[in-house]
Amino acid sequence: MPTFSIYTLGCKLNQLESEAIADTLVKVGLKEFVRGKTRIFAEELEIKKDDSTIDIDCDFPSLIIVNTCTVTSKADQKARRVIRKVLRDYPDSKVIVTGCYAQLNKDDIEKLDEGNPKRLSVIGKDEILNNALESSPRRTAGADSAKIKRGTFAMRTDGSMARLGFRGPFQFNPAHFSEHTRSFLKIQDGCDKHCTYCRIRLARGKSVSLEADEVLSRLQVLEQNHAEAVLTGVNICQYKDLKNFYHGELQLKLPGVARSNLPDLLAYLLSNTEKINIRLSSLAPDSVDEQLVKVFSNKRIRPHFHLSIQSCSNKILEKMGRTYNAKTVEKAVSLLRNSKENPFLACDIITGFPGETEIEFEETFNICKKLNFAWIHVFPYSKRPGTPAFSFKGNVPEREATRRVQLFTDLAKQGRANYIERWLGKEVEVLIEKGEVREVTVPGVTENYLKVFVKYNGEKPLPGTVLRCKLRQKDTDMDIDALAES
Numbered sequence: 001m002p003t004f005s006i007y008t009l010g011c012k013l014n015q016l017e018s019e020a021i022a023d024t025l026v027k028v029g030l031k032e033f034v035r036g037k038t039r040i041f042a043e044e045l046e047i048k049k050d051d052s053t054i055d056i057d058c059d060f061p062s063l064i065i066v067n068t069c070t071v072t073s074k075a076d077q078k079a080r081r082v083i084r085k086v087l088r089d090y091p092d093s094k095v096i097v098t099g100c101y102a103q104l105n106k107d108d109i110e111k112l113d114e115g116n117p118k119r120l121s122v123i124g125k126d127e128i129l130n131n132a133l134e135s136s137p138r139r140t141a142g143a144d145s146a147k148i149k150r151g152t153f154a155m156r157t158d159g160s161m162a163r164l165g166f167r168g169p170f171q172f173n174p175a176h177f178s179e180h181t182r183s184f185l186k187i188q189d190g191c192d193k194h195c196t197y198c199r200i201r202l203a204r205g206k207s208v209s210l211e212a213d214e215v216l217s218r219l220q221v222l223e224q225n226h227a228e229a230v231l232t233g234v235n236i237c238q239y240k241d242l243k244n245f246y247h248g249e250l251q252l253k254l255p256g257v258a259r260s261n262l263p264d265l266l267a268y269l270l271s272n273t274e275k276i277n278i279r280l281s282s283l284a285p286d287s288v289d290e291q292l293v294k295v296f297s298n299k300r301i302r303p304h305f306h307l308s309i310q311s312c313s314n315k316i317l318e319k320m321g322r323t324y325n326a327k328t329v330e331k332a333v334s335l336l337r338n339s340k341e342n343p344f345l346a347c348d349i350i351t352g353f354p355g356e357t358e359i360e361f362e363e364t365f366n367i368c369k370k371l372n373f374a375w376i377h378v379f380p381y382s383k384r385p386g387t388p389a390f391s392f393k394g395n396v397p398e399r400e401a402t403r404r405v406q407l408f409t410d411l412a413k414q415g416r417a418n419y420i421e422r423w424l425g426k427e428v429e430v431l432i433e434k435g436e437v438r439e440v441t442v443p444g445v446t447e448n449y450l451k452v453f454v455k456y457n458g459e460k461p462l463p464g465t466v467l468r469c470k471l472r473q474k475d476t477d478m479d480i481d482a483l484a485e486s
Helices: 012-027 073-089 100-104 106-110 200-204 212-223 248-252 262-271 290-296 314-320 326-339 358-371 398-423
Strands: 003-008 043-049 052-058 063-068 094-099 120-122 183-186 228-232 277-280 304-310 344-351 375-380 427-432 441-446 451-455 466-474 482-485
Touching (some): 003 012, 012 063, 012 183, 012 228, 073 094, 073 100, 073 106, 100 106, 106 120, 262 277, 262 290, 290 326, 304 326, 326 344, 326 358, 358 398, 398 466, 427 451, 441 466, 441 482
Parallel strands (some): 063 094, 228 277, 304 344, 344 375, 451 482
Antiparallel strands (some): 427 441, 427 466, 441 451
């Protein structure tokens, strides 16, 4: 049986797409190997030859997929390191590189393969299935020759993609998630914004959305086996289902609700499902309005929101090409806090953008401090080829950019500690996750996105179980937020 493994870099959307690719490859007959973070391990195979059975230890997968990211220059560097490592460590494996970095830097990646014959292919995600291996490497039976030979790969060209009806950015639709307890559902891809620093829109293209009826159909399938689904995309706030666009008097004559944007989609999903909880990926501050937060008041929308802010300096926001100002950010935070009881609010911040003075940095820092985020993902600005900001003047020295990152990191840690403190002694829903079990505790994530270990009495709860738990104390010894008790 041909085998595969996947190494994923980058965002939750990439994680979802890797899960989806894995699920699809399994459906067409490949088997997944898993070992550690690289999802690679060896397995003993039984090979029959002349009515006898010979055991052969296979220490490599037939196919390795590296799903790349290009959000920063460090992401590019990490992708190259991973690709070189798998080419070096697994000389008998076919390697496919895909993802945003592969979309934009195909020639550079192909130069990393110095083998003869070449083992590396750089392709889009929609090509992966048709490039899956037709069979595992040839095996030779015999007492002294029970080894797998190199360079004996055949490519699949039987139209498997077409047979399964897959096409476009929403072709892969996993019903099984091997790496996550929570399920993920991609509702949107691409972006119509023109942020001057962003390379992802160059790789992903213009915004496209999955039709609302298809989103619902996929969510209903997930509801059968999952307690929670994360709706994800490059910019889910740009969701728009044009096929089901109802407005004005026409809407009143039709059953159901309008399904033209994200709030309408959420209302449609909630009214046509029964129990599955919904968590959202990043939100744009200028998309958070009364219509959206009205839907958020539903108890099945998880009290965890992430704002893609980047800066709170109006001058820097304008240079970034962002379509809002600092007051928009503050209003969005206020609306979100009023929609739920003390929700977990996180944000993204870029420091050291070209031309960012100390005054403009302090504007952002002070507003974030005032807004008291539960977490801040902070990144030093990274010049990205092909973007307008690549040629901007006024680069911030690396040492100063590092200092600013550290200030935000300290603020983020303090904000998280304060948030945890406010929830101690309160009851929350906890989704039990896969992972290490320690004594009589199991790992989980709360409805408001705190990582916990849950102490249980009696039978150990299985991953995917939802428990009502009380947060007992903060934890400083382990990489979690708190200890809880069911």
